[in-house]
Amino acid sequence: MNKQVNIRVEDLEGAVTYPTDAFLSREYLEAEKHLLWPRVWQMAERVEDIPAVGDWFTYNVADDSIIVIRVAEGTAPGAIKAFHNVCPHRGRQLVDTPPGVHSVRGHNRKSFVCGFHGWTFNALGENTYILDPQDWGGALNPECTSLSPVKLDVWGGWIFINMDLDAEPLLDFLGDAARILSHFEFEKMRYKWRKWTVYPCNWKTGLEAFMEPYHVAGTHTQLLAYGDYYAYSKAYGMHGVSGFDQRDPQFKMSESSTVTRAGKGEDPRLSTYQLIRENYETLNYAASTETLVNAASRLVAELPEGTPAGDVIAHWMKSAKADDAARGVIWPEIPPEILAEAGLAWHVFPNMSVLQGVTFALCYRSRPFGDDPNQCIFESYAIERYPEGGEPRTEWEESEPTAENWGSVLAQDFSNMAWVQRGMKSHGFRGPLPNPHQERKVTNFHRNLADIMGRGTPSVIARKPETQPA
Numbered sequence: 001m002n003k004q005v006n007i008r009v010e011d012l013e014g015a016v017t018y019p020t021d022a023f024l025s026r027e028y029l030e031a032e033k034h035l036l037w038p039r040v041w042q043m044a045e046r047v048e049d050i051p052a053v054g055d056w057f058t059y060n061v062a063d064d065s066i067i068v069i070r071v072a073e074g075t076a077p078g079a080i081k082a083f084h085n086v087c088p089h090r091g092r093q094l095v096d097t098p099p100g101v102h103s104v105r106g107h108n109r110k111s112f113v114c115g116f117h118g119w120t121f122n123a124l125g126e127n128t129y130i131l132d133p134q135d136w137g138g139a140l141n142p143e144c145t146s147l148s149p150v151k152l153d154v155w156g157g158w159i160f161i162n163m164d165l166d167a168e169p170l171l172d173f174l175g176d177a178a179r180i181l182s183h184f185e186f187e188k189m190r191y192k193w194r195k196w197t198v199y200p201c202n203w204k205t206g207l208e209a210f211m212e213p214y215h216v217a218g219t220h221t222q223l224l225a226y227g228d229y230y231a232y233s234k235a236y237g238m239h240g241v242s243g244f245d246q247r248d249p250q251f252k253m254s255e256s257s258t259v260t261r262a263g264k265g266e267d268p269r270l271s272t273y274q275l276i277r278e279n280y281e282t283l284n285y286a287a288s289t290e291t292l293v294n295a296a297s298r299l300v301a302e303l304p305e306g307t308p309a310g311d312v313i314a315h316w317m318k319s320a321k322a323d324d325a326a327r328g329v330i331w332p333e334i335p336p337e338i339l340a341e342a343g344l345a346w347h348v349f350p351n352m353s354v355l356q357g358v359t360f361a362l363c364y365r366s367r368p369f370g371d372d373p374n375q376c377i378f379e380s381y382a383i384e385r386y387p388e389g390g391e392p393r394t395e396w397e398e399s400e401p402t403a404e405n406w407g408s409v410l411a412q413d414f415s416n417m418a419w420v421q422r423g424m425k426s427h428g429f430r431g432p433l434p435n436p437h438q439e440r441k442v443t444n445f446h447r448n449l450a451d452i453m454g455r456g457t458p459s460v461i462a463r464k465p466e467t468q469p470a
C-alpha cells in the first residue's frame, strides 16, 4: 500500500485524464481481485447488526467471502472476529453465498460445520473436529486446520475488514478522514433504512455518480431553485472530500460547505427551510432529519425579516439542537474549524461514500457483481442519531432503482449511471475530463487506484495556471 504514487496530489489541481480500463475491462476486474480487494480496508457492515454473541454475517466482495462473528460482548478489540469463508480441507465454502444474495446472516452461532466432510470450527475459527485425523500421519496442526483469519477493526460504528494481515492499522489508513469525521460520532447513529440493487454499471461508475455536486445543475435541476451547488473538492491522502463553495471568493463562509447551509434568495429564513425540506423529501429522508426540517419551518415565525443568513443558520442550529436534546438526542460538540474542514461528503477509499451531518449521514457503497465490469452491487443507507432504543428495525432490502424506492434524487442519479457506462465505450470518447476544482475527489480516487493497481495513472493535460500577482 505504500508504493510510490506516480502522480502528485498537486498535479490534480491542473487538468488530468485517465484511461477507461478501470470501468470497462474484464482483465482489469480480474486484476482487482488480486491487487485491490485483498489488500485494502473496506467496510463490511455496521456494528449494530451483530449486537449479541454468536451474531454473524458474510461480507462478499469479488471472489472473496468473509465470515464476521461476534465472540464477546462490548467494543474491546477481539470482540468481533473475521475469517475467510472457506474450509481448509478441500476448499468448500463453509457458508454458501449464492450470487444475488446480499449477505448470509444468523444468530447464536457456536460452530461452523463444513458440508463436505464435516470438519468443524468454533467461533474463534479453531478446528474442533476432523474425521480420521490419524490418516495424515501427524501432519495436521492448528495452523493448517483452522480458518484463515482476516484483520478486523471498528471505527465510527462500522466494521472494517482487511484480508492483508500485514496491512497498516485502520486508523492510520483512514488518516485525516478519521481525524475529522470522528467528531461526528457515527458510532452513536443507527440505520434508518438500507437498500441495495444489482445495477448495470461498473462499481466505480456508480460510486462516482455520488462523489461531486458538480452534477447537480445538470442532473437535479429542480434543486437549483433554493441553493447553488458550486463545490470545491480536496484530496486527503487516499481519501477525499467535497463541500459547497462560492464562485465569488468574497462570499465564502465556512458554514456554506456543509449540508446545513442557508438557501439562496432574498429571505434566507424561508429559502433555508425550502432548501432543507426539498433535500429531505427528495433524498429519501436522508440528507437531513425531521428535527432539522421542523426547526427550519419555524424560522420565519421566530426571526425578524432581514436577519442575515449567518444568523439564520446559527438560530436554526440552536433551536434544532434544543429540540433534539428534549427528546434525548444529544448533539456532538464539533469545533467550527472541524465542521468547516469536514465539508459536505467524503470518499473513503476504495468504495465508501459518506455525506455527513451532525446527527445523520447518507452513505453509499458499491462492489463488483460477478465477473462483469458492467455490473455492480450498489447500496445506499441512511444512519441517524435516535433516542436510546428509538431506532427503527431495518434490514438490507433489495430495491429496484426507482424513484418510489429510493427517492426522486437518487432515481435521477441512477438515470445517468448506466448511460455513463455505455457512453465510455464509444470510440469517440477521448477519456474523462474531470473538473479540476470540483471533481478532484474523483481524480484523487484514480490517482490512488492507479498506484495500487499498477496501471491507469492519470496523466496531466495542463498544469494549474499560475495565479497572477495582484
Ligand code: FES
Pocket (backbone or CB within 6 Å): 087, 088, 089, 090, 091, 092, 114, 115, 116, 117, 118, 119
Ligand atoms: S472441504 Fe470441508 S471438510 Fe472437506
Ligand SMILES: [Fe+2]
Pocket (backbone or CB within 6 Å): 209, 210, 215, 216, 219, 220, 409, 413
Ligand atoms: Fe446526484
